[in-house]
Every structure is written in C-alpha cells, then in structure tokens.
Amino acid sequence: LSPAQWRSQSIYQVITDRFARTDGSTSAFCDVNRYCGGTWQGLINKLDYIQNMGFSAVWISPVVQNFAQSTDDGDSYHGYWATNIYEVNTNFGAAADLIKLSSALHARGMYLMVDIAPNHMGYPGCPTCVDYSIFTPFNKQSYFHPYCTINDADDTSVKQCWLGSNNVPLPDLRTEDTAVQDIFNSWVSQLVKNYTIDGLRIDTAKHVNTGFWEPFLQAAGGIYAVGEVLNGDPKYVCPYQNYMPGVLNYPTYYTMTQAFQSTGGSISNLVNGVNQMRTTCADTTLLGSFLENHDQPRFPSYTSDVSLTKNAIAFTILQDGIPIIYQGQEQFFRGGEVPADREALWTSGYSTTSTFYTFIKQVNGLRNWAKQKDTSYLSYKAQVSSPDSRTIVMRKGSVVSVHNNRGANGAASLTLSSSATGFTSGQSVMEILTCKAYAADSNGNLAISITDGLPQVFYPTSALSGSGICAGA
C-alpha cells in the first residue's frame, strides 16, 4: 500500500504477546516482564473488536526470532531482541499463522503494518562478551560496530554506538556496509512478499545511517513506512521525511501530552508546536499521530480525568497524519513506565461498551466519513487557533474540533470566529459527539458552550446525510 493510500487509514497498535491468546482467555495471568501468551491466531480471532472501533489497519510488534533466555531486563516478548531474521518468533505462532493473519485482515479490507528493527540484534549477556555466532545471518563480529554507549549530542555515536543495557546489549549493525545492506534489502523484499505486508513501522530509525533507507524501502516495494525518530524537536524529526514517507509525530506527542495532562498545561505551546510541524515537515499528513505507545507512560497515568483524556484522544485522531491508537487506550489502561504500560489487554474482557471504546469509535467514525465525503480532507493541513488560553480550535477541511484542558469540572462560553472555522453565514453544523444542532450567526461566527470540559467536533449538517452519524442528521 502506497503512502497516499495509507493516508486514509487508521491504525491500531498491537503488542502481539499482550493482545489476545489463542485460547481466548480473559483471565490468564500476565507477568509484564515475561511472555504472556498472546499469538497471531489470538489476534485473528479478535479482529472484529478492532474493526468495529473504526480501525482499518493493525501494526504488530516485530515478528522475527528473538533469544529465548530470561534476563534481568525481562524476556523478549516485545520482539526487539532479534537473533535470527529469517525465522519467525514461534511464541506468536508459525509462519503460516502470520500469513493467515495477513489474509484475514485483507479479507476484511484491512491492512497489516509490521514493526522491523534493522539497526541491531539482541544479546542476553554483557556487551563485551557477545557470541556473534548465535546470530543469523550476521554471525561474525565484522557485521557490527564496536561496542560503545550513545551520546545524544554526537550524531556518529547515535548512529554507531549500541542501544540496550549491560544485561541486554543491542549489537549495532554496520548498516553503512554494502554487505549488511544487501542482506537487509533482500530480506525486506522477501518479508513483504511472504506475508503480504502493507506497511512498515521502522524501529530506531534515527540510529541508522540515513543513506540506508532509500534502497531498502525500494526493495520493500515502495510501501508506506513510518519511522521512529525519538526526539521532541521538529527540526530533528521532520528531515527524516527525506528518507522515508512517514515519521512518528513525537514532537506533537510531547506538546499534546503536556497541554492536556493537567488543567495547567500550555495550550499555546501546543498551537506553536503544531504550526512548527506544519512549516518544518515536508508533509504532516503522512506522519503517524499518537498519544500513547509501548515505550511511554500511558496518558491516564498522568491524569485520571476522563475529559482531559477525551480531548487528547480526539486531537490525536483529528490532527494531520495517520492516527495510531495503542491497545488499551480504549479500556482506559493506566500503566506508567515500561513495562507497566504493556498490560495484557485480555483482562479488560474486550469490552465494546466501555467509555473509551465507544468514544474512539465515534471519532474514528467521523474521520472515516469525512474522508469519504471530501477527497481533499486528508491532505488538508489543519489550521489551529486559540480563542482563549485553555482552548485550541482545529480546522481540517470541514471538520472543526474544539479541545480544551479545563478538566471534567470545566465550563465556559465562547465564540468560534468564522475565520477559525470556515463556517458561513447561518450555516447549520452538528456537534457530532452529542448530536446537538447549531447554527452560525450572520457573520459565520458560532457561539458554543463547553460543559464538563469535554471536546466538541463540529461538522456541516448537510454533509451528514447517509452517514448514520447523529442518525444521519
């Protein structure tokens, strides 16, 4: 699937080990440091749960074989500690099960994104005692950079030194060498074909020489790839769009989290941050938009306020880029630092009536309708403005969303100006989260009131007919 085709998807992020077991258990114990039993077959059995929330694609954790030893850093359940890139991780099933997952998704008109990590392998022992012969195919020390620890201020060190710890070092591959590149290029070409993969999530993209990516992604068949460049600065992150079509929107992750995590968060920093992304990135509509992932404390670990969380989730789904919701957000999971943020989803019983399952479904539903109604919606670059210090208004095509950080007890009356919304004189609009009808005044301005600190999403009433949203208005 091409970058342009991915623009219209909505992604659900799965940690395979923690999403669903083959036996469908909702009570199996999960020690968050160990393998907990999730499988590709378990995931296949629960695709309705994902699709009914409005998602069209699933990002799964890395699929290749990892070492089996338990370590003081835990087990390799997340999949980032590769030992053999030609075999699958049998904890998740056989290669045939992965093929079956891909087919099951495609049969529903959904897509598969696979996480890959060509930067390193993983070793269960000290950094200077690595036995390279355990790696396939990188079975010699000459495929790797010598051991050193990363100094963020030095780009050569970021690219060539080793991630990981003294318990589990991540031997860093010489991705600038033709020998390593050739192996990875044929590997990715085969991987994408063997499992009919539609998109890639590129782990540790900032730790690989930038010249590696163009031939690699070409070998992958030109499918969409979104890179992980873990940095909060747009000037650092955006240039990666020169090497891969998408990048995870970490800069806005930081400003958004800060803005909505408390009633004292800075909305003006969020406005500035969004504007800076738009002017710095080649194409914000191809970024991966997220509020949570498996590396960061969950948003509700900062606040238990449902309204603040709804504001942040709505912002994630409606801002520029491809929304990515991490498993457990729909069940209001509250885990903090790794590994607490990697709870087994099955303990939720896969409720489809929970507050956030239904909320995400509503917002995804509006985005899915808007993109179908207006072909320019997804490539429209959102414009943000701030009518007061607690509120951000985001206009993307004909979707106008209003997000605030007043919290569950917050109330306010304010006027959205026609210049911020694009509403015309007397225009009828629907607030689709409450199905309340509004009309702009003769100047196109709209008077609204915020209650319980909730976000609001306005959409032209005339464009709702046939949608089923708010009974098709």
Ligand code: ABC
């Ligand atoms: C984790 C912990 C370890 C712990 C271990 C048990 O569990 O990090 O401390 O000892 C996998 C596992 C992890 C495991 C690691 C290492 O392997 O999932 O549980 O460690 O064994 C990706 C994946 C991630 C994966 C890997 C490795 C990479 O998403 O799940 O981890 O394949 C760096 C990398 C980034 C990586 C991340 C975990 O580490 O760049 O690719 N994620 C600074 C640095 C970043 C650094 C970040 C976190 O700290 O610049 O490079 O990320 O350590 C902003 C700044 C940023 C700054 C942040 C904190 O603040 O702009 O520069 O980031 O404002």
Ligand code: CA
């Ligand atoms: Ca590297």
